Amino acid sequence: MSRQANRGTESKKMSSELFTLTYGALVTQLCKDYENDEDVNKQLDKMGYNIGVRLIEDFLARSNVGKCHDFRETADVIAKVAFKMYLGITPSITNWSPAGDEFSLIMENNPLVDFVELPDSHSSLIYSNLLCGVLRGALEMVQMAVEAKFVQDALKGDGVTEIRMRFIRRIEDNLPVGEE
Amino acid sequence: MADEALFLLLHNEMVSGVYKSAEQGEVENGRCITKLENMGFRVGQGLIERKNTVLLLVDLFRFTKDTARFKDELDIMKFICKDFWTTVFKKQIDNLRTNHQGIYVLQDNKFRLLTQMSAGKQYLEHASKYLAFTCGLIRGGLSNLGIKSIVTAEVSSMPACKFQVMIQKS
Numbered sequence: 001m002s003r004q005a006n007r008g009t010e011s012k013k014m015s016s017e018l019f020t021l022t023y024g025a026l027v028t029q030l031c032k033d034y035e036n037d038e039d040v041n042k043q044l045d046k047m048g049y050n051i052g053v054r055l056i057e058d059f060l061a062r063s064n065v066g067k068c069h070d071f072r073e074t075a076d077v078i079a080k081v082a083f084k085m086y087l088g089i090t091p092s093i094t095n096w097s098p099a100g101d102e103f104s105l106i107m108e109n110n111p112l113v114d115f116v117e118l119p120d121s122h123s124s125l126i127y128s129n130l131l132c133g134v135l136r137g138a139l140e141m142v143q144m145a146v147e148a149k150f151v152q153d154a155l156k157g158d159g160v161t162e163i164r165m166r167f168i169r170r171i172e173d174n175l176p177v178g179e180e
Numbered sequence: 181m182a183d184e185a186l187f188l189l190l191h192n193e194m195v196s197g198v199y200k201s202a203e204q205g206e207v208e209n210g211r212c213i214t215k216l217e218n219m220g221f222r223v224g225q226g227l228i229e230r231k232n233t234v235l236l237l238v239d240l241f242r243f244t245k246d247t248a249r250f251k252d253e254l255d256i257m258k259f260i261c262k263d264f265w266t267t268v269f270k271k272q273i274d275n276l277r278t279n280h281q282g283i284y285v286l287q288d289n290k291f292r293l294l295t296q297m298s299a300g301k302q303y304l305e306h307a308s309k310y311l312a313f314t315c316g317l318i319r320g321g322l323s324n325l326g327i328k329s330i331v332t333a334e335v336s337s338m339p340a341c342k343f344q345v346m347i348q349k350s
Binding site: 018022024025026029043050055 | 185187189193194196197219220222223226227268
């Protein structure tokens with residue numbers, strides 16, 4: 001009967017919202033725990049880093065991608081494989097720097113911010129900052145030191161959400177210092 | 181659609197985060213558990229708050245309006261054990277028991293948030309930290325289904341655990 005069909009669609013809808021809702025609950029809690037947005041942003045970045053250093057193992061085990069030979073390949077893998085696998089979206093890669101060490105990830109829609117509105121009191125909050133930490137942590141585990149930061153945010157009224165990725169250097173040590 | 185691995189890692193990081201910023205001791209531990217439980221509660225409410233689900237449940241109550249109250253309750257608990265659990269943890273609850281007086285025990289023999297921790301008794305003292313969010317999740321889901329409850333969990337041997345739901349009659 002139709003009840004069965006309803007339950008099937010609900011399962012799909014509920015699943016895609018679990019992470020988004022959990023992330024929202026986390027950010028809400030952090031905003032309560034910390035006095036100012038900057039501290040929340042830092043905490044999200046740290047947590048993202050800790051997630052990233054573990055996520056990379058899962059990614060490498062499941063994705064079958066080989067070693068990337070340059071930053072352009074890395075960008076492709078991040079956008080077309082990793083984002084697709086974990087968030088179900090494929091950001092586009094644009095704005096390469098002439099030296100090939102910087103690029104932008106453009107997200108038309110950011111699944112983390114479904115149903116989210118940023119109040120005026122939190123105008124400095126980088127809501128999705130976890131993602132920057134994840135990218136940084138994951139890439140560090142494959143010997144790349146990078147900087148990731150939001151330069152456009154749909155939550156703040158920009159048309160798209162844009163993360164700027166910058167290659168800093170190759171990491172030679174096998175055991176990078178973990179963060180607290 | 182967000183991948184399960186992301187949720188698992190986020191959940192674990194949330195547990196670590198809550199405990200890292202707290203001090204030692206009974207009171208602090210209680211506070212951390214409450215924080216995690218409250219987060220789970222909000223998420224559980226959010227999961228049930230979808231329009232389709234509301235429509236489904238209007239149907240449910242229309243069909244069962246005239247039957248005894250506990251029959252609705254049981255059907256809702258079965259929904260939690262099957263659809264809800266499958267959506268969140270990709271499997272159903274393995275065993276549901278009730279005393280038909282408002283107490284339900286949901287048994288999950290391979291609880292997804294514990295499978296990575298240990299098989300058996302190792303780290304047992306930490307298990308409650310990893311169950312708090314889920315207790316809240318159940319409580320939040322039930323809350324938006326019109327049921328007020330208290331949810332606790334116990335583990336004797338990982339990764340199996342039991343969630344106890346005590347319905348609060350209003």
